[in-house]
Every structure is written in C-alpha cells, then in structure tokens.
Amino acid sequence: MDCQNCKIIKNIKNFTKIDYTIALVGNPNVGKSTLFNFLTGMNVKVGNWPGKTVTKIEGFFEFKVNQEKFVFKIIDLPGVYSIFSFTPEEEITRNFLFLGSYNIAIIILDATNLEKSLVLAFQVFEVTNKVILALNLVDEAKRKGIIIDVEKLQEKLKVPIIPIIAQTGYNVDNLIYKALSIIKGEIKVNPNKYTPPPELEKIIQDIQKEITEYYPEIKNHPFLRWIILRILEGDKIIIEMIKNKNLKTVEEKIKNKPILPIL
Ligand SMILES: Nc1nc2c(ncn2[C@@H]2O[C@H](COP(=O)(O)OP(=O)(O)O)[C@@H](O)[C@H]2O)c(=O)[nH]1
Ligand SMILES: [Mg+2]
Structure with a gap:
C-alpha cells in the first residue's frame, strides 16, 4: 500500500528529540550514501569505489505522515560484503548491528547484482529481525533487462522489499513509511534464517x-x-x-x- 500523505523533510534543525534511528547497510556502491543524502539533505561524498565510507556517518530528517511527524536519525554504515570482522569496515558495521542502538536496519540491495547483495542480507538476518530491504538501482536493472520478481523474493525472504531509485528519490517515501510500520510493530518481520546441514x-x-x-x-x-x-x-x-x-x-x-x- 502506497502512502498517500507522506512527506520527507530534509535539512532539519532545532529538533528537540529523536524518535527513531535507522541504520543503512549494504555492499559498497549500492547507493547507501545517495539514499542518505536524499533523506538528510547532506552532501556525503558519493563514490564509485569501495571503502569510501570508512566510518559511520549520521544525519537527520523528519517524516510527516497524516497529522503525525517523526524525527529520524539515519546512520550510513561502511559498505561491506559480509559482517565477519576481517576488515575495519566489517568491524564497524558488524559491531553496530550487533550492539548498537537502532530501530531498524535498511538493507540496500543492488538490483543489478542481487546475489552479492543477498549474501550480506542473510548474514544481517542472523543478528537482527529489525530489517527492511530496499531494492535500489531498479532503473539501472531495467536498462540492463534484468527483471526481478519482487513479490516472490519477498515471500521467500519473509522481509518486505521496496524498490527504489536513490538517485531520484523514487519510492523513498514508501520505504520510510513501511520502515515506520515495522518499527511501530504494525508489520511483524521474521526473516528466513540460514539452516545448516x-x-x-x-x-x-x-x-x-x-x-x-x-x-x-x-x-x-x-x-x-x-x-x-x-x-x-x-x-x-x-x-x-x-x-x-x-x-x-x-x-x-x-x-x-x-x-x-x-x-
Ligand atoms: N542509476 C542509478 N544510480 C545510482 C542509484 N543510486 C546510487 N547510484 C549511483 O551509484 C554509485 C554509488 O552510489 P553510493 O551512494 O556512493 O553507494 P555506497 O557506496 O553504497 O554509498 C554512485 O555513482 C551513485 O550516483 C540509483 O538508484 N540509480
Ligand atoms: Mg557510501
């Protein structure tokens, strides 16, 4: 269901309290910083090489839905391919997901490189149920002729998936709306976990x-x-x-x- 009355307000100042915290997780180059910049109005460098974000970066935005408004803190975690702690990026991201304080992790999937994205997503499902999937770069995937059955994938993973284009902000309001429903407990998420032999x-x-x-x-x-x-x-x-x-x-x-x- 699309949100009819949702609005993202960036560049907010003088807020007195933070309602919820979002952690952005994903492989390098999947558009985490692009989404972060779109939401916050900040200008964190967007780079197309791995390891650009080597520390976690935080910003804020407001989300209005009907008569209610919420202040969100958003954390752009370093891009990683896994959450073992073999690299400094993995250590920061893993430790934050494991012990940090956040209400939801948005795992950003690259629609042009789904397999690699899902390897990480499954690892994140092991440490938290507080997740939602943002399927980014759907414009690029379309150009390449890649078709993803979002409904079917969603059913298999048991986690809501919202297709977005971080670069233009397409569908980002619906992503935050869905994330809010999960945070409030209106939608229960219980991701499919890895079953060992x-x-x-x-x-x-x-x-x-x-x-x-x-x-x-x-x-x-x-x-x-x-x-x-x-x-x-x-x-x-x-x-x-x-x-x-x-x-x-x-x-x-x-x-x-x-x-x-x-x-
Ligand atoms: N076509 C397209 N490009 C995108 C989209 N989101 C991000 N990008 C581009 O992908 C590259 C990597 O993005 P970035 O935000 O730095 O990824 P990060 O490493 O995950 O933070 C940049 O060149 C972005 O402009 C999108 O939805 N569509
Ligand atoms: Mg980045």
Missing part, C-alpha cells in the same frame, strides 16, 4: 553446550547462535569476548569509535 548442526549444539558451561550468563543471549557461527569461522573478536566472559569489551570499543562525516 545436520553435521554442522551437531557441531553447533556441541559448542553451545561447552560455551554455556564456561560462561553461563550467555545462555539467554538473543544472538547466541550467531555467536557460535562466528566462533566456527574463527572470528577473533568474538572468541576473545567469550574467553573474557565479557560482552562489555566490545561495547566499549563501539563507544570509542569516532563518528565523523566525510564531507
């Missing part, structure tokens, strides 16, 4: 048993399963965190990361 499942269960015996406080952690998958991959930060029996070390690290706009 039985041999791997057995290993996961064994590790889970061992870890919860060593560090009982972690037993009810909402991302315990994700933590175990990262350990299996040899993720040094997560392993260290478990060894120290302390999630706080990672939280501190996030707090100390600078948030600087690259203008």
Whole structure:
C-alpha cells in the first residue's frame, strides 16, 4: 500500500528529540550514501569505489505522515560484503548491528547484482529481525533487462522489499513509511534464517553446550547462535569476548569509535 500523505523533510534543525534511528547497510556502491543524502539533505561524498565510507556517518530528517511527524536519525554504515570482522569496515558495521542502538536496519540491495547483495542480507538476518530491504538501482536493472520478481523474493525472504531509485528519490517515501510500520510493530518481520546441514548442526549444539558451561550468563543471549557461527569461522573478536566472559569489551570499543562525516 502506497502512502498517500507522506512527506520527507530534509535539512532539519532545532529538533528537540529523536524518535527513531535507522541504520543503512549494504555492499559498497549500492547507493547507501545517495539514499542518505536524499533523506538528510547532506552532501556525503558519493563514490564509485569501495571503502569510501570508512566510518559511520549520521544525519537527520523528519517524516510527516497524516497529522503525525517523526524525527529520524539515519546512520550510513561502511559498505561491506559480509559482517565477519576481517576488515575495519566489517568491524564497524558488524559491531553496530550487533550492539548498537537502532530501530531498524535498511538493507540496500543492488538490483543489478542481487546475489552479492543477498549474501550480506542473510548474514544481517542472523543478528537482527529489525530489517527492511530496499531494492535500489531498479532503473539501472531495467536498462540492463534484468527483471526481478519482487513479490516472490519477498515471500521467500519473509522481509518486505521496496524498490527504489536513490538517485531520484523514487519510492523513498514508501520505504520510510513501511520502515515506520515495522518499527511501530504494525508489520511483524521474521526473516528466513540460514539452516545448516545436520553435521554442522551437531557441531553447533556441541559448542553451545561447552560455551554455556564456561560462561553461563550467555545462555539467554538473543544472538547466541550467531555467536557460535562466528566462533566456527574463527572470528577473533568474538572468541576473545567469550574467553573474557565479557560482552562489555566490545561495547566499549563501539563507544570509542569516532563518528565523523566525510564531507
Ligand atoms: N542509476 C542509478 N544510480 C545510482 C542509484 N543510486 C546510487 N547510484 C549511483 O551509484 C554509485 C554509488 O552510489 P553510493 O551512494 O556512493 O553507494 P555506497 O557506496 O553504497 O554509498 C554512485 O555513482 C551513485 O550516483 C540509483 O538508484 N540509480
Ligand atoms: Mg557510501
């Protein structure tokens, strides 16, 4: 359903409170900064080379719907192909998604490179249910003759998908409208998760048993399963965190990361 009475107001100043926070996630070059600039009126550099955004950047906009208005903070996270912590970009993005404070993550998919986009999306689904998918570059896909069955993909992933053109702002109001419905709990999202083969499942269960015996406080952690998958991959930060029996070390690290706009 399209929003009849939605309006994005950029360049806002003198607001007294922030209602909701959006995190923008996606591969490099999928249009994250373009969408960020469209929404905020800021002019974060748009580049067509990877690693342009190496730190997280934040901005604000207002969203009016009927008589209501909401102030949104939006965070342009560094572009990544995965959220293991092998590169500084992956570390910033992963730590924010894992422990940062946000109401929804907009995962931007490149309609001309869907497979690569979905690899990342599935990883994000493991750490949070607070997600919506923005299918960007649909103009470019159309030019290339790429046809995507959005309805079918949406059904398979169990996450709403909104086609947009970040460059022109096409359908961005509907993206924010849908994101707001998810934030408010009017639409429930429960993404389809990765199901490991039985041999791997057995290993996961064994590790889970061992870890919860060593560090009982972690037993009810909402991302315990994700933590175990990262350990299996040899993720040094997560392993260290478990060894120290302390999630706080990672939280501190996030707090100390600078948030600087690259203008
Ligand atoms: N044709 C088209 N180009 C876009 C669209 N969104 C972004 N771009 C272009 O894609 C390139 C990468 O965009 P950018 O915002 O820097 O991507 P980021 O690395 O994800 O932040 C830039 O040249 C943009 O102008 C879109 O919807 N359509
Ligand atoms: Mg960027």
